Amino acid sequence: MVELHFSRALLSDGWRRDILITLNGRKISAIAVGAPPSANAERISGIAVPGLTNVHSHAFQRAMAGLAETRGPAEDSFWTWREVMYRFLAEMTPDDIEAVAALAYAEMLEAGFTTVGEFHYLHNAPDGRRYADPAETGARIVAAAKTSGIGLTLLPSFYAHGGCGGRPAKPGQIRFLSDLDGFADLLASSGRHVASLDGAKLGIAPHSLRAVDAPELRTLLQAYPDGPVHIHAAEQVAEVEECFKWSGARPVEWLLDNAGLDSRWCLIHCTHMTEDETARLARSGATVGLCPITESSLGDGIFAGVGYQNAGGHFAVGTDSNIRIAANEELRTLEYGQRLRDQRRNCLTGVSRTSTGRTIFDAALAGGTRALASEAGAIEVGKSADIVVLDDTNPSLVARDGDALLDAWIFASGPAVREVYAGGRLVVRDGRHIKGEAIRARYAVTMRRLLSGG
Ligand SMILES: [Zn+2]
Structure with a gap:
């Protein structure tokens, strides 16, 4: 069991504050709204969507x-x-x-x-x-x-x-x-x-x-x-x-x-x-x-x-x-x-x-x-834990709240994704994929060969 505590999140019934989400493997097994972080919870500032x-x-x-x-x-x-x-x-x-x-x-x-x-x-x-x-x-x-x-x-x-x-x-x-x-x-x-x-x-x-x-x-x-x-x-x-x-x-x-x-x-x-x-x-x-x-x-x-x-x-x-x-x-x-x-x-x-x-x-x-017949699609109990955390210190997002955050992200901001959980696993930290270095290095080798024609 993994517990994540978000200060703000867009749940299926709307924007909420102080959300404690419990993950069981890939899936979300519990959500508590207005909850303090538990002792084991990872505290994540930013906006979860x-x-x-x-x-x-x-x-x-x-x-x-x-x-x-x-x-x-x-x-x-x-x-x-x-x-x-x-x-x-x-x-x-x-x-x-x-x-x-x-x-x-x-x-x-x-x-x-x-x-x-x-x-x-x-x-x-x-x-x-x-x-x-x-x-x-x-x-x-x-x-x-x-x-x-x-x-x-x-x-x-x-x-x-x-x-x-x-x-x-x-x-x-x-x-x-x-x-x-x-x-x-x-x-x-x-x-x-x-x-x-x-x-x-x-x-x-x-x-x-x-x-x-x-x-x-x-x-x-x-x-x-x-x-x-x-x-x-x-x-x-x-x-x-x-x-x-x-x-x-x-x-x-x-x-x-x-x-x-x-x-x-x-x-x-x-x-x-x-x-x-x-x-x-x-x-x-x-x-x-x-x-x-x-x-x-x-x-x-x-x-x-x-x-x-x-x-x-x-x-x-x-x-x-x-x-x-x-x-x-x-x-x-x-x-x-x-x-x-x-x-x-x-x-x-x-x-x-x-x-x-x-x-x-x-x-x-x-x-x-x-x-896509996907098992994700919402931050909701029973769904796959696919959660994107937007950086609320990004100048385009700072001091915004509720739907204005999505308007700012979509219309005003460059990259503003800070963390990403996919299938219950942390895959992006501080805006970079956790295996990004190796993936980019392998890609570069491939591209040099493809573009040199040999
Ligand atoms: Zn196509």
């Missing part, structure tokens, strides 16, 4: 952050960025993937994310062949999660085609591909690796309607009737046009009409929807995984956040390309996109009409928890 969920990550892309910021000879777009990504990942070994993922996950913890949904599609060897263990690279993701201590929902991706309606894959996609039988083997092995990590979950990720045809999607949903289902949808205009040409429907419309969307589903991006799609998606019970920093980086577009929220839609946030890992900045960018488009302030306060920071924090936490 629930760890956020990062609903969408491709960890390996952390290695190419900042490498695609020079304009090419032709018009630059998502699709030219994707070519850079394909060239880069052609070199990565399973060891490299583990080293890069461990860094990304340590940085996520330092930034206030305590659970990650890894949408994992880099399965095969560089020549396209399977590794002896089809889930070799998934095992490296699990190992990186273990090293870092972050909560994991592994979402092995099914990827079979290079365009809507079953068009053939491109050479740059050979590391992603499998057929349905191959995916069954991959998922069975992934499940064994996930079972070795306390509290980790397994879902499936049909990559997109470009990579999965309609009969395959039906088969996957029948074969795997439980657990999270994540899919990329409507990130780019060209993708919407391609889907329409193939099916006569836009991607989100097609999924609404054909895939039986419900609370298992998490649609990533959805930056291009009609008003009708927005309202129908909100009613479906699915969650939208928004990645505002990556969507800004790639020039994807701006999500119809206000309309979706007014229609009662669920959303979560993710770091996707990992070009920048910061929970508060992800939420800030989400709100700022709405402001820039609508030329208004405080857009995503919803019906609460109160703190924007608190509203989007609560929404992203609830949406992410459900989309």
Whole structure:
């Protein structure tokens, strides 16, 4: 049993002072409010809030952050960025993937994310062949999660085609591909690796309607009737046009009409929807995984956040390309996109009409928890002990109280995370991951080799 005493905390029933939390293994077993610290309790000043969920990550892309910021000879777009990504990942070994993922996950913890949904599609060897263990690279993701201590929902991706309606894959996609039988083997092995990590979950990720045809999607949903289902949808205009040409429907419309969307589903991006799609998606019970920093980086577009929220839609946030890992900045960018488009302030306060920071924090936490089937999501008895402590001496946070603390963290502050507990263990102290030095050293060795091309 471990006891932690916090001076201030955001519990599921609101802000409280003098909170004594008892941990039993990974979980919170008791909470006493207005309690003095017990003799054995560790006293933690600062502000305790629930760890956020990062609903969408491709960890390996952390290695190419900042490498695609020079304009090419032709018009630059998502699709030219994707070519850079394909060239880069052609070199990565399973060891490299583990080293890069461990860094990304340590940085996520330092930034206030305590659970990650890894949408994992880099399965095969560089020549396209399977590794002896089809889930070799998934095992490296699990190992990186273990090293870092972050909560994991592994979402092995099914990827079979290079365009809507079953068009053939491109050479740059050979590391992603499998057929349905191959995916069954991959998922069975992934499940064994996930079972070795306390509290980790397994879902499936049909990559997109470009990579999965309609009969395959039906088969996957029948074969795997439980657990999270994540899919990329409507990130780019060209993708919407391609889907329409193939099916006569836009991607989100097609999924609404054909895939039986419900609370298992998490649609990533959805930056291009009609008003009708927005309202129908909100009613479906699915969650939208928004990645505002990556969507800004790639020039994807701006999500119809206000309309979706007014229609009662669920959303979560993710770091996707990992070009920048910061929970508060992800939420800030989400709100700022709405402001820039609508030329208004405080857009995503919803019906609460109160703190924007608190509203989007609560929404992203609830949406992410459900989309990842996570056992965390609140500082509450029975939940996984995933607690982020904000530094109340940070100039942006000092002398603030209640929801104003979240507004200050999200809109005004740089890094302000001081301690992080994930799955009941202290993983970040004084703003740095406790294994950060070794993780960063291994990452540096990997990067020097990858970028020297040898
Ligand atoms: Zn993605």
